[in-house]
Amino acid sequence: GQQLNQSPQSMFIQEGEDVSMNCTSSSIFNTWLWYKQDPGEGPVLLIALYKAGELTSNGRLTAQFGITRKDSFLNISASIPSDVGIYFCAGHLTSGTYKYIFGTGTRLKVLA
Amino acid sequence: KAGVTQTPRYLIKTRGQQVTLSCSPISGHRSVSWYQQTPGQGLQFLFEYFSETQRNKGNFPGRFSGRQFSNSRSEMNVSTLELGDSALYLCASSLGDRHTGELFFGEGSRLTVL
Numbered sequence: 001g002q003q004l005n006q007s008p009q010s011m012f013i014q015e016g017e018d019v020s021m022n023c024t025s026s027s028i029f030n031t032w033l034w035y036k037q038d039p040g041e042g043p044v045l046l047i048a049l050y051k052a053g054e055l056t057s058n059g060r061l062t063a064q065f066g067i068t069r070k071d072s073f074l075n076i077s078a079s080i081p082s083d084v085g086i087y088f089c090a091g092h093l094t095s096g097t098y099k100y101i102f103g104t105g106t107r108l109k110v111l112a
Numbered sequence: 113k114a115g116v117t118q119t120p121r122y123l124i125k126t127r128g129q130q131v132t133l134s135c136s137p138i139s140g141h142r143s144v145s146w147y148q149q150t151p152g153q154g155l156q157f158l159f160e161y162f163s164e165t166q167r168n169k170g171n172f173p174g175r176f177s178g179r180q181f182s183n184s185r186s187e188m189n190v191s192t193l194e195l196g197d198s199a200l201y202l203c204a205s206s207l208g209d210r211h212t213g214e215l216f217f218g219e220g221s222r223l224t225v226l
Contacts, residue, residue: 003154031213042116042202042217050213088155092213099168100145100204100215102155 006089006103013079014111021087021106022073029091032065032072033100037086046087047074079110114139116218118203124224130191133221135203137184141216143167143208144186146178149200149220158201161186162208190223198225 006023013019023032031050035043047058049065049072056063062075072089089103117136125131137144145160145168157170161180178188184205190197200220206213 030210033213033215035217040200040220040222042118042219045214045216048214090215092215094210094213097168098143098160098162098208098210099157104154 002101004089004091004101004103006106008106009104010107010109012109012111015079015081017079019076019079019083019108020073021089022071023089023091023103024071025091025101026070027091027093027101028069028095029101030069030094031092032063033090033092034061034063034072034074035088035090037088037105039085043088076108079108081110081112084108084110116203116205116216118201118218118221120221121219122222122224124226125193126226127193127195129193130189131193131223132187132189133201133203133223135186135188135205135218137186137203137205138216141205141207142184143206144180144184145204145206145215146186146188147202147204148172149202150198155202158188193225195225198223 004023034046037043047063054065060077086105091101093099119134143162146158148156160168164180175191180186202220204217206215
């Protein structure tokens with residue numbers, strides 16, 4: 001199925017470091033969503049973005065909706081061990097359809 | 113406000129059997145979608161229901177089917193199970209309109225086919 005390009009695929013970082021990941025698409029989205037998934041659990045919605053250029057924060061997380069509406073990035077500041085998990089982006093299409101397209105995921109590992 | 117509830121959380125079946133998974137969306141949400149998640153393929157879209165009608169369908173064989181009830185609860189069924197159907201099946205709900213895009217997932221149903 002269709003998936004968004006998400007990078008990096010995985011990353012190891014030291015506790016306290018900042019993390020950045022991004023998603024790009026050939027499609028224009030109305031909404032960008034960012035999720036975190038722990039092993040064996042369902043994805044948990046972290047941030048929702050609705051407008052091009054929008055910058056939204058949720059605690060140590062900051063995400064932006066790209067100006068072209070075809071990309072988004074997520075930053076995590078001052079990472080802690082519980083940030084470990086897989087982060088997914090998702091784009092919401094509503095023009096001519098109602099569909100969510102997901103990124104391939106970024107696996108984050110934090111070294112204490 | 114209760115989240116998306118999926119049952120059962122875990123189940124083991126054998127090849128050839130069928131399985132039915134259930135999903136109760138967040139109250140007020142009219143759209144329910146289903147996804148299959150495997151380590152190699154990531155999140156794959158199965159289908160989406162809105163007001164009891166299938167609005168979108170992914171590229172899965174006809175063995176995968178679903179339905180939505182008038183209270184927005186949804187079920188998905190997989191018939192003639194194959195080993196490759198082993199996966200985490202995720203249900204997600206949203207308001208379903210074109211302006212509010214937040215999508216909320218349940219904990220998933222982990223299916224193992226032996």
